[in-house]
Amino acid sequence: MGFAGQAQRDAWEAYAEETPTRRTPEFVTLLKADAPSVTRSRRQIWSDADWYRSHAYNERHKPAGIDDYIISICRIPGTRRSSSLWLHRATGAAPFGRREWYLLDVAHREFARHIGGPIASTLQPTPASLTKRQREALEMLLAGLTEKQAAAGMGISVPTVHEYVQAIYKHFGVHSRGELAAHFLRRYRGAMNDVRVGDDEASR
Known part of the structure; x- marks a missing residue:
């Protein structure tokens, strides 16, 4: 409703x-x-x-x-x-x-029956919980861009992108880009299709 x-x-x-x-x-x-x-x-x-x-x-x-x-x-x-x-x-x-x-x-x-399997557990973090700008950075990381390239694409500074990256790592409980990619491909490929960068969520 x-x-x-x-x-x-x-x-x-x-x-x-x-x-x-x-x-x-x-x-x-x-x-x-x-x-x-x-x-x-x-x-x-x-x-x-x-x-x-x-x-x-x-x-x-x-x-x-x-x-x-x-x-x-x-x-x-x-x-x-x-x-x-x-x-x-x-x-x-x-x-x-x-x-x-x-x-x-x-x-x-x-x-x-599928919670914890193909469908992500409700207790696990998802891309939907990130801010709009963090999701933009996440998409660029998963596309293989460096932080410098992501900064240029987003029109912001490299240190700001680095802050987003660290927040993303903390959010998903990973410590490297490789761990992030493996984690995302295992759980959240479908979720990003539902949470697009163009959402109205306020950026920060």
Whole structure:
């Protein structure tokens, strides 16, 4: 869903920052289930009466313009970690039905099987977390350009490019261009197609 305005978006982002998914009442409750995957609608977790007088709704969801939701939690095979997906609908919208519940359940179970494999782990850094200018520098590094060539192409100084390169190395947990290339080719080739240099993210 989209947010009705910036105030609603800010309210939800503040909630997300203050309350990690693993600490939400829904996540804590469903994680106790003795099953590899669990998908529940809001009405399967809360009665209408309990939901509309709850702190979760009145202090968190309502200010963000969010009401109905479906949550799905899957245990990642071979690990002690879990993946969670949420679908939300705006206040006043029709509640989710059985069809949406089923689609999320099936899609998440299939998706969870690939986390840590062809699909990068949600716990690993991605190019999307870099600034616009850092992504430009990353593209040039992966294209084989030197820092001097990258500086000329970006219209900035070599020391500034060097700062970007060091930030990129730290971000991906590598120490050389060779390690960066190997790491990127293994995990993130597809991700860069989705995060283009022309994004509106502010540069620094």
